[in-house]
Amino acid sequence: MTKQERLDRLVRLVNEGLTATRAKEAAALLLLPETDEAFFRSYRLWGDYMPLSDEIPYTEEQRDLHVLWELLDRSVYGADCSLAVPLRQAIAKKLFKKCGEGFVAAEGCRFNFGHRIEVGENVSWNMGCYIDAKGGVSFGDFAMLTEYVKIFSHNHSETDHLVRTYQKVTIEDFAKLYTNCTVLPGVTVRKGAIVATGAIVTKDVPAYTLVSGVPAKQKRQRETISDDPAVYNQYMMKDGLFQVKKP
Numbered sequence: 604m605t606k607q608e609r610l611d612r613l614v615r616l617v618n619e620g621l622t623a624t625r626a627k628e629a630a631a632l633l634l635l636p637e638t639d640e641a642f643f644r645s646y647r648l649w650g651d652y653m654p655l656s657d658e659i660p661y662t663e664e665q666r667d668l669h670v671l672w673e674l675l676d677r678s679v680y681g682a683d684c685s686l687a688v689p690l691r692q693a694i695a696k697k698l699f700k701k702c703g704e705g706f707v708a709a710e711g712c713r714f715n716f717g718h719r720i721e722v723g724e725n726v727s728w729n730m731g732c733y734i735d736a737k738g739g740v741s742f743g744d745f746a747m748l749t750e751y752v753k754i755f756s757h758n759h760s761e762t763d764h765l766v767r768t769y770q771k772v773t774i775e776d777f778a779k780l781y782t783n784c785t786v787l788p789g790v791t792v793r794k795g796a797i798v799a800t801g802a803i804v805t806k807d808v809p810a811y812t813l814v815s816g817v818p819a820k821q822k823r824q825r826e827t828i829s830d831d832p833a834v835y836n837q838y839m840m841k842d843g844l845f846q847v848k849k850p
Contacts, residue, residue, distance in 0.1 A: 606683075606685065606686055609632050609686065610685075610686045610689060610690065612628075612632060613629055613632050613633070613686075613690050613693075614689065614690065614693045616628060616629050616632075617629070617668070617671070617690075617693045617694055617697055618693060618697070620664060620697075621664050621667040621668050621671065621697070622663075622664070622667070623640035623641075623643040623644055623663075623667065624640055625667075626638075626640075626643045626667045626670065626671060627639060627640055627642075627643065629671055630671075630674060633674060633675060633678040633679075633680055634678060634679055634680075635674055635677070635678050643666075643667050643670060644663075646666065646670050648661075648666065648669055648670070648673075648715070649715060650715040650716055651666075653715070653737070654765065654767065655716065655737050655767070655769070659716065659718070659719065661716075661718065664697075665698055665717070665718055668694050668697055668698040668717070669698060669717055671694060672691065672694050672698070672717075673713075675687055675690060675691070676710050676711060681710050682710050684709075684845075687710065688707055688708070688709075688845045689845065691706075691707075691708045691712075692706050692707075692845070695708070695717075695720075695722065698717045698718060699717055699718065699720045699721065699722055700718055700719060700720060700721050701720075701721040701722060701723075701741075702720075702721075702722045703722060703723045703724035703725070703726070703744070704724050704725070704846075704847045705724055705725035705726070705843075705845065705846035705847040706722050706725075706726050706727075707725075707726075707727040707728070707839045707840070707845050707846060708727075708728040708732075709728065709729050709730040709731075709839075710730060711730050711731040711732075712728045712730070712731065712732045712733075712734075713732075713733050713734070714733070714734035714735070714736055715734075715735060715736060715737065716736040716737055717736065719736040719737065719738075719739045719740070720734060720736045720739075720740050720741075720742075721739075721740070721741035721742065722741075722742045723741075723742055723743045723744040723745075723746065723776070724744045724745070724847060725744060725745045725837075725838065725846045725847055725849075726742045726743075726744070726745070726746050726747070727746075727747050727748065727838070727839035727846070728748045728752075729747075729748060729749045729750045729752075729839065730750045730751070731750055731751040732748045732750070732751065732752045732753070732754075733751075733752075733753045733754070734754050735753075735754060735755045735756050735757060736756060737756050737757040737767070737769055738756030738757050738769030738770045738771050738772070738788055738789075739756060739769075739771035739772070740754055740756055740771065740772045740773075740774070741771070741772075741773050741774070742774045743773075743774065743775040743776035743777070743778070743794070744776045744777070745776060745777045745832070745833075745837045746774045746775065746776065746777070746778050746779075747778070747779045747780065747837055747839065748774075748780050749779075749780065749781050749782045750782045750783070751782055751783045752780045752781075752782070752783070752784055752785075752786075753783075753784075753785045753786070754772050754774075754785075754786045755772075755785070755786070755787055755788055756769060756770060756771060756772045756788050756789075757769045757770070757788055758770075758788055768788070769788070770788035770789030771789070772786055772788065772789070772790055772791070773790075773791040773792070774786075774791075774792045775791065775792060775793050775794040775795075775796075775810075776794045776795070776832070777794055777795045777832040777835065777837055778792045778793065778794065778795060778796045778797070778798075778808075779796075779797045779798070779837065780792065780797075780798045781797070781798060781799055781800040781802075782800045782801070783800060783801050784798045784799065784800060784801060784802045784803070784804065784819075785802070785803045785804065786798070786804045787803070787804060787805050790804050790805070790806065790807060790808070791807045791808070792804065792807075792808045793807065793808055793809055793810035793811075793812075794810045794811070794832070795810055795811040795825055795827075795832050796808040796809065796810060796811060796812050796813070796814070796825065797812075797813040797814070797825050798813075798814055798815075798819060799813060799814065799815030799816075799819075799822075800815075801815075801817070802814055802815050802816055802817065802819040803816075803817045803818050803819060804818070804819045805818040805819065806818075808821075809821065811824055811825045811827060812824055812825060813825055833849050
């Protein structure tokens with residue numbers, strides 16, 4: 604079986620609706636240790652043990668999709684972009700609340716409650732990002748995360764750790780979050796804004812501004828060359844590979 608044939612079969616299994624039987628076949632196609640249907644039915648993710656799982660639980664198919672996302676990174680194909688990127692696209696379209704065309708995610712990107720993630724067109728996540736989606740997280744078109752960005756959408760009470768509050772995080776169109784920055788619950792990063800490396804964002808970021816520091820503060824306006832942000836070429840890879848190239 605060629606790699607393209609393997610990918611085509613994996614995407615078909617996802618698109619047909621992942622069941623325990625199909626998940627077992629997908630694991631075999633990823634050259635993972637042999638599993639059976641009972642393995643997928645008994646598999647429990649971290650989020651399954653969170654209080655919110657009682658209110659907004661995964662369906663069986665959603666859990667199997669999330670498990671497949673995790674298993675891909677543990678397979679020989681996890682770092683092979685030619686297979687892994689298109690497969691993650693297919694999984695995201697079925698698992699996320701919304702997923703537009705051209706979504707790119709590198710290896711090591713993790714999330715909880717994927718069914719509370721909304722992704723626009725040509726969104727990209729670089730290596731090692733973490734999305735806490737308990738309170739909901741949305742990404743506008745061409746929103747970009749570089750390496751090891753962390754987004755949190757819930758807080759814990761200081762007097763009772765099991766008491767949580769949930770606040771949606773919104774990353775608008777063409778916003779760009781740089782390496783190892785952190786976005787805290789309830790924050791909106793407006794259109795075209797930039798969050799600098801290592802910043803901790805505690806409040807909304809105005810459109811087309813750059814913020815940096817701990818806590819993040821506005822430093823200057825983003826450099827712009829046009830009123831049309833599409834000219835910024837905010838694609839993750841060269842030539843817009845795996846994404847929808849805009850004229």
